[in-house]
Amino acid sequence: MGNCYLKKNDLKSAIEYFERSLTEHRTPDVLNKLRATEKALKNQAAEAYIDEAKSEEARLQGKEYFTKGDWPNAVKAYTEMIKRNPKDVRGYSNRAAALAKLMSFPDAIRDCEQAIKIDPTFIRAYIRKANAELAIKExxxxxxxxSEAREVEAKANPNSAQLREIDQLYQKALSQRFAPLDGETYEQTMARIQKDPEVVEILSDPVMNSILQQAQNNPAALQEHMKNPAVYKKILVLMSAGIIRTR
Structure with missing residues (x-):
């Protein structure tokens, strides 16, 4: 009976009879059919719920709540927006912003990752994800x-304001990462920094060692090397860590 209803696409009835079957004799085959049918019914209901006009209404409502500082209702509105149009990346990004206000940073990060998965060029999601990671000291x-955001944005808009925002946030993250801990002396800070895995990796790189030695004799050469994005990133890490000092 369950199989017949499944072929008729009457999923609710199929689930009912698969459940009856399992009460009589619990077999892996029927259990798998039940789970698959339940998942199909859930997906069917979600697809039937999609409505772009109602999604836009929910977005505007979420924006209103967000502006008023009503973060819980903003989350609810953006959740409704996502349900009504799960392909609109703004729903996930906006909900992430509201979740961050509620200090729910891991959830905000997951929403941003979903937005990036849907549209890898949506830079606002990268920035919100980075801010959430910074808040929990990741x-x-x-x-x-x-770095990923910068690579994407530099290709599309090399002179954009978002690119400058990315660079500023990157500098902030590095600054906080290598900042002295409470009660830590300068010597203790430097000892901790020199054990940092990324710093150790950079200083162990023969190419970087060559660049650093060259820079000691010719500081202008460092600027030339920093035109390479990979080298630029490593130099920024060493500068923020205090390994490279500028006057």
Whole structure:
């Protein structure tokens, strides 16, 4: 009976009879059919709920709540927006912004990752993800997110304001990452920094060692090397860590 209803696309009835079957004899085959049918019914309901006009209404409502500082209702409105149009990246990005206001940073990061998955060129999602990672002191993840964002944005809009925002946030992340801890002396700070895995990796790189030695004799050469994005990133790390000092 369950299989017959499944072929008729009457998923609710199919689920009912698969459940009846399992009460009589619990077999893996029927259990898998039940789970698959439940998932199909859930997807069917979600697709039937999609409505772009109602999604836009929910977006505007969420924006209104957000502007008023009503973060919980903003989250609810943006959740409705996502349900009505799960392909609109703004829903995930906007909800992430509201979640961040509620200090729910891991959830905000997940929403940003979903937005990036849907549209890898949506830079605002990268920036919001990086801010959330910075808030929970995931400095390496934050830097990686910003590096990815910079690569995407530099290709599309090399002179955009968002690119400058990315660079400023990157500098902030590095600054906080290598800042002295409470009660830490300068010597203790430098000892901790020199054990940082990324710093150790950079200083162990023969190419970087060659660049640094060249820069000691010719500081202008460092500027030339920094035109390479990979080298630029490593130099910024060393500068923020205090390994390279500028006058």
């Amino acid at each position: 400095y390496k993840n934050c830097a990686d997110t910003l």
